[in-house]
Amino acid sequence: MNTTTAQAPAAAAAVSKPAAKRINSISAGSNMVINVIFILYSIVCLLPILLVISASLSDETSITLHGYALIPREWSLSAYHYLGFDMHKILAGYGISIATTVIGSLTGMLMTALYAYPLSRTDFQFRGFFSFFIFFTMIFGGGLVPSYLVYTYIFHLKDTLFALIVPGLLMSAFLVLTTRTFFQQTIHPSILESAQIDGAGEFRIFFGIVLPLSLPVMATVGLFYTLGYWNDWFNSLVYINNDKMVNLQYMMYKVMRNLQFLQSNAQSSSSIGAEEIAKIPSETVRMAMCIVGMGPIVLAYPFFQRYFVAGLTVGAVKG
Structure with a gap:
């Protein structure tokens, strides 16, 4: 046996x-x-x-005649040389874009979390009203003209850095509702009750417990805000008249408009031949501007990646 x-x-x-x-x-x-x-x-x-x-890195004539290729048929730095004429403006645009992105993203993350946290609490009496209030903004908007009048004549944000941060980008209703759902599903009420029993106040609970446990969703929200601020050019078009206050994306937009103006004038002028028109960098400059504009935002992805991985493992292992 x-x-x-x-x-x-x-x-x-x-x-x-x-x-x-x-x-x-x-x-x-x-x-x-x-x-x-x-x-x-x-x-x-x-x-x-x-x-x-x-x-x-290709020659404009080569692209016009043969099209795009993974390996340039004729190497040329004329596109970057053309951008080099406005290098001081590009560096200034970089500074404006970086300042706008950093300030706007951090402020937007904080405001999103501060709005979403009370909505996730079942003991908050007015959470239904404020949930409907933020959801209403996803469906209806005031329009461009009323927004321009409010931000320009009431808040006096025109030609300021806040004009690139506040209008339309500072807080997203979709991200607020997403963060609220994360708080409800991840932050257990017993954790908050234990902290309250120990004498912690609401701000201590929020900054000391809720935010450290919510790094995955905060990284996701921060990435959305970072992409939104970095790629925005519309606020500069509407609210900025001072050339020293425009961001990088709008500056690239102005460069393309200048190139189109040069090409249109060259085609209408009889003294300029077809070869000279073809040598004006258009496609190559557009691609060079993509490289110049996407550099810093590409470097931001590795910073957020580890938090995305952590977000995938939240709740995967139970103690």
């Missing part, structure tokens, strides 16, 4: 070893297939970026 009982685990272990090897071999094969698929997908995603870089 005891011998049979003692041999049973050994037999089970002997049977389980081939099964474990089979499972490990299947898992290794699946991992290889998944890795190959993601490598191919990454290459496909990188091809447009490589094409843009190649086009920015």
Whole structure:
């Protein structure tokens, strides 16, 4: 009886070893297939970026005659040389864009979290009203003219840095509702009750407990705000008349408008031939501006990536 009982685990272990090897071999094969698929997908995603870089380093005449190619047929730095004439303006635009992005993103994250946290609390008496209030702004808006009048003649934000931060970008209703849902599903009420029993106030609970436990959603919200502020050019078009206060994206837009103006005048002038018109950098400058404009925002992705990974594992392991 005891011998049979003692041999049973050994037999089970002997049977389980081939099964474990089979499972490990299947898992290794699946991992290889998944890795190959993601490598191919990454290459496909990188091809447009490589094409843009190649086009920015190509000669304008070569692109006009032969089209785009991953390897430039004729190398040229004329696009970057053209942008170099306005290098001081580009650096100033970089400064405005970086300041707007940093200040706006941090302020937007804080306001989003401060608005979403009371909505996630079941003991907040007016959460239904404020939830409807923020949801209403997703459906209806005042329009461009009333917004311009409010921000320009009431708040006097025209030609200021706040005109690039506040209008339309400072707080997103969608991100508020997303953050509220995260708070409801992740921050257990017992944690808040324990902190209240220990004598912690609402601000201590929010800044000391809620925000540290909400880094994944805060990183996601911060990335959305960062992309929104960095890619925005419309606020500069509407609210800024001072050329020293425009951001980088609007400055790139003005460069393209200047190029189109040069080309239109060159085509209407009989003294300029077709070869000279073709040498005016248009496509190459457009691609060079993409490279210049996307540099800092690409560097921001690795900073947010680890928080995205943490967000995927939230709730995956239970104690």
